[in-house]
Amino acid sequence: MAFPKTPLIGLKADGFRHPLDLEATQSLKQLPGLDLIVRQLLGSIGEQFFYLDNIASSVLVSEQQLPELHQLLKEACQVLDLETPELYVRQHPMPNAYTFAMRGKKPFVVIHTSLIELLTPAEIQAVIGHELGHLKCEHGVYLTLANLIMLAAGQLSTVGALIAQTLQSQILQWVRCAEFSCDRAALLATQDSRVVSSVLMKLAGGSPTLAPQLNLDAFLAQARAYDESSSTELGLLLREAQTGQLTHPLPVLRAREIDRWASSKDYETLLQKGKMCYSSETEKKGEWRNW
Template identity: 75%
Template sequence: MYIPKTLLIGLKADDFRHPLDFQATQALKQMPGLDIAVRNLLGPVAEQFFYLNNIASSVLVGEQQLPHLHKLLLEACSVLDLEPPQLYIQQNPIPNAYTFAMRGKQPFMVIHTSLIEMLTPEEIQAVMAHELGHLKCDHGVYLTLANLLVLAAGLLPNWGTILAQSLQERMLEWLRCAEFSCDRAALLAVQDPRVVMSVLMKLSGGSPTLSPLLNLDAFIEQARAYDEISKTELGEMLKAAQTQQLTHPVPVLRAREIDRWASSQEYQTLLEKRKKEYNQKTEKMGGWRNW
């Protein structure tokens, strides 16, 4: 059953940005010349590369092309108070979605067909909102570099010897931290933590046939078991080694973070504050509207 969502008019990135994202971003800003190098040197080339790739091998979603997906995107943008980016659907057997955005340029997101095939419409919208979180948090410059590093990893197996090791480690750490903020954006858009956690569960062990059979409560309990490992020094070391080269935090950790934030006073206060402001504005306009 569809539940109307509170439109978060005036929502700012710092209203929901995860503390780890803030800390990691501040650390990157301390690296001299990094922002300028990406924006003026790497950015324009990467922008053209990804744009041409999308035009050549993806489908641009719109009112006349997969309109049901277009509607999900517009609704998520309305809730998050954000201008809609372009949305491309790409045939790919690896479930994934990513965003590209340089300031002042046309942002876009790409979702792979294999991801869409195993998610419900609400879960697809949560994925879209997660990607919108990158735009809302202005992750564009560093996200560009992160995407290039991931691309280089596929094309150049020994990329770690070409790029400075410290930059590689910092960028991966930043990307993992940024994902927590984007998960929060997904929650704000769908306003149901179980939808977001279900996406993470299906990314862990889902498929078009298995996804409907998965048990979300069992997955949440699994996340608690992951926490138990941290109670020993060896367990904490093993977890750190496991995640050091990952672009995303492990799904159970992301699910735990969303579960905690959804239960927090911070989240509830944010929704109530935005709902009150929205109601005041719509009353002045002589009407009241919700998605």
């Protein structure tokens, strides 16, 4: 069966990584005390807790268990040229998905049932692609640190708590920047910017009842209006105040950002390069691909 999207053979993270992600990661690596806070947090809670909690409370997706979701995962991994992680579905009323990468353990992705109920299959694949972006960009260590700081702040020693408080704003800034790279991974996985933007729209104001009534073009116009109105000096200050304590950029900002990148030469070049590489690979195997 013909593959429905362009597989990006040999795709590297730096081929789509957002410049803000690169800048924030470099800044984070230079922070003093980072190693100490990691040791304290891992010593008090431990990564194993998260792994055991997940496998005890979720359903592992496979060819035998929720095979349609498993196929969406496999296709997204093929497109992004990434080894397939484990995918779990977890019963939860808050629409969310997250990725966890432990040292020496196979990484896994978790999607809440409420998010699945909100989205179409194509949009679910966009969410999977976004989470795979964290793995492709090797965000795992810092994602673990962010999760542990948020969950363990009350259990730290005084020294650990002070360091965690100092690092929290930098960690949150990094997480928000990393999300932009992962939205790009979602676009590469689906190769349809409207699908990615639709996910963001539904996260902003959707529900299983309202989702079919939402107008994506109106939401994109809203995103552009917000972008324009916050471009002044005062607007930038207000935007920073809005996002300073958030773990994700505002949905309208993410939609505007992905809308821009989808029409960029960088994105088009990645797809064209992927087509050329895939055509070359299929010809070597004696296969034919109709682009």
